[in-house]
Amino acid sequence: MSRRPHMGVWLLRAAALLGGMLLGLSAQASTPVGPVRDAQAADRAAFDAMVDATVARYRLPGIAVGVIEDGQVVYTRTVGETVAGSGDPVTRDTLFKIASNSKAMTASVLARLVQAGRLDWDAPVVRYLPDFAMHDPWVTRHMLVRDLLVHNSGLPEGGGDLMLWPEPNLFTRADILGGLRHIKPAYGFRAGYAYDNLLYVVAGEVAAAAGGAPYEELVRRELFQPLGLSRCRVGEFHLDQAGSVAQPHMRKGDGNVVIRRDEAVVPAITMAAAGGIRCSLDDMLAWARNWLDPTPQQLQWLGTGQRRALWTARTPMPIPQRRRDWDNTHYYAYAFGFRLADVDGQWTVSHTGTLGGMYSAMMLLPDRRSGFVIMINGDGDAARTVLAEVLLKHFTAPGQGRDIDSYADELARDAAAPSRSRAPDISGRRPVAAREMARWLGVWRDPWFGEVAICPAGDGVEFQAAKSPSMEAPVSRLGDRYLVHWDEARADVDAWLDFAGEGNARTLRMAKVDPDGDFSSDYEDLAFTWVRGCE
Template sequence: MPIVIKPRLLLAAVLGLGCTLAHAATPTPAESRTFDKIVDDTIARYHLPGIAVGVIENGQIVYLRTAGETVAGSGQKITPQTLFKIASNSKAMTTALLGRLVDAGKLHWDDPVTKYLPQFRMHDPWVTANMRVADLLTHSSGLPEGGGDLMLWPEPNAFTRADIIHGLAYIRPGYSFRSQYQYDNLLYVVAGEVAAAAGGASYETLMHREVFEPLGLSRCQVGAWNRDAVGNVAQPHRQDHGRNVAIDEDAALIPAITSAPAGGIRCDLDDMLSWARNWLVPTPAQLAWLSPTQRQILQAPHMLIPVSTQRRAWDNAHAMAYGYGWRMADVDGEWNVWHTGTLNGMYSMLSLLPDRRSGFVFMINGEADDARTVLGEVLTKHFTAPGDTHDVNWYADALDRAAKQHAATSSMPDTSTQRPVAPGEVATWTGIYRDPWFGNISLCPRDGKVHFAAMKSPKLAGTVMRIGKRHLVHWDDSADLDAWLDFHAAHDSQPITLRMAKLDPKGDFSSDYEDLDFQRVGGCR
């Protein structure tokens, strides 16, 4: 009896085989020395705990480099099979999944979100009715930058995807619908739920079935998995007095996380290079996996992004835009499509030059904001401006000068005189407060101080302090940005209210305290 292979399984087999074959070209000794110096200089300048780097030229992998350890001091070396959190580079995988569903006729980009999620609501009913699937992906919904991110981070927390869909209705817009670019994460979580509704399975199941398996991304992980069974997992780090210290280390059982469609996937260098080559030099089987039409839509400009002074100066850029899960700009006269990933102690970048069929990817398991900017710039210049003589240290020095100028004009207050408040000093304000999307917090006496605790986000906990006449919360976890607490007395039968704001107005947008609007709902127990 003949063996019958279903077309879907045949496609998966062909694609999987294609991704496991060697696609590496042998670099010249001069090329290897050039790339090694770039990577070595970046590691040395920024004291990175670990890094994995791959470079593609004309469709071929010409350089692979790993250095450092999965956990500083552990002796466990990073390899091309080490898993990193790719953070917002997950967004392009989410949009590829949606593109697959469009190819299959299971959804359309112009479909209203409410077709798949009838419970979906934005603050403005007109926006609710007119929000398309495509609008979830372009950061132009009206949500303020980072709006609602406190439902995603810090992790772990108890917010569900249903909580996010419910909470969106209470987040006030920061600008009018489709009028400008303001980066958000929540709507990518919603996009993952749209995919689940259209695809008839959970986002995690669909990602494995429709993306990882057919493309042979055998090490990529999403959902719940076992750290030790999978093995070789990099942990995030922060710098403490010049030392890299592991933070937020994984437990043996890694849970599924709410933020996965926006930034919760992990992959290794080998799989990220396979993912990149799928975009640069797709095989016929890969073009069957995702059609040329959908590929073009995903990486086409859909929302303009303002071009920064730095990008104009460094890259001679004139235009920048966001597609569906991808950024794009002209760099030295060449088209560049890329994205970055940022999580506490994990940084990554995937950059493509489609016309050259070239690009690169790197992942770092440490504090590396400037390191990513510098390494990305120097690797890009290798292609777009090979005669450029600016090296890692030149770009790093330029960032340092800019940081000093910023510090000189910073509105960050001096907190050196802060002191814990005694419960009696703020007795009028203590109690239980509720925000309609973030839920309950308590401001209650404990051990002679007043303690802030978020019910659904246990890492948002800290001590209420005083500077002059103002109050603030100093978080127990130093990775979070401290926040002002501004109380407003009850009047006209209205309860006491509480508003919050970042101490550093230019701090990370995911610390979106400004979107919170608490009302006192009870006393301390």
């Protein structure tokens, strides 16, 4: 039967966090009172209604959902297709990109190495990666392995993400290790929170150095194999040998169109440790149950000490107003690859994943040994938000009265508010002729992103990034500013191009046209100088 958390324990945890202390949150739950029960028919019907309403409201191409109660999988549902219009159904074995839900898996590989005595959370990163360097040499010397996982390094939000996305690109992990020293900090080391991905890539390389094998091999050896996650994939694989694989989509008109379709050979990718793992619904539910109700064998795989380390609050996070309003949240913190929060007085451990037409969520309520998994292969940001909220309320506030459409309507009203968008209307932009940009034509270089060419192409001017081939677009002008508007299938944030200076002292800065655009389009961290003319 489902059990409510021990409120006294929770209040002590919350008070400790609010007082600035680190929490030691246990992954273990006490023995349940009474037998484990399956979901009642009414519960299954309610879950079906939630999924159906979400798919209908957001016209999703495909979705996979699973619910765990008291350690048992009580509900699974798959709807839609791996490719819209193909007739190939999403199943429990379909692989989805789990994106940043990969971070918990990366952290767990490190925890396994710590447990084996091959890695030390409190060792400096340079012990394992002598060439590692941040912008500040003091930070380089004092950055510990644990600091790589908790988003308090001083890097700007999404700093350096243009070395990871859009895919595919030519940046390597060595490029990331070499580029970090050129990214200027946005705040003091360990002085705040700003989500980053690059340091998870570094963490994967630390694991490889300590574990004596490439990151991808370590994940298979230390995680997939011992936990029986037989469908999960990381690194290169052949599409025709992988079975059912969902492809990412975006909305176009009234339909869904595939973007970034997999090639016959899916390559290993630089950002695997930050967000490059794919898993099926059944494997994600097995992964979740390992945390909620571990077997003796799983406790041998990772003991209580390292489980507690992974779920100890490390960096306080700002609490969004919506989370306060919807969930009555009072604390919110990042641990090692997981987020910790109170929801309606109950402790939750979770993460989400977002990656160009793929959305995932894993929510755990450890004191109840319950939770759920959501995976979507379309424009699913709002869909994930509202479905996760209604599923969460099934546990924390049953019968509270709000349904999918209620939350969806609220999100839609907020999005339509006059003050919501700060993006300008760029429909009046016009193509630029080479003669009017003559002063700025040439090859420009940023110390971590590399070279971009702004050169004549046909009747106009083309922007092309050397190591990110997807970042290619005609240059336009809107008012007195230049901009690049990317192919919409790449779903990137458009960028301003702001030039200054004379001769060899010319500079180029970039900025998001939509200042509220995705932080991974971190144009503001780039600083180009002119290096040579166009060939």
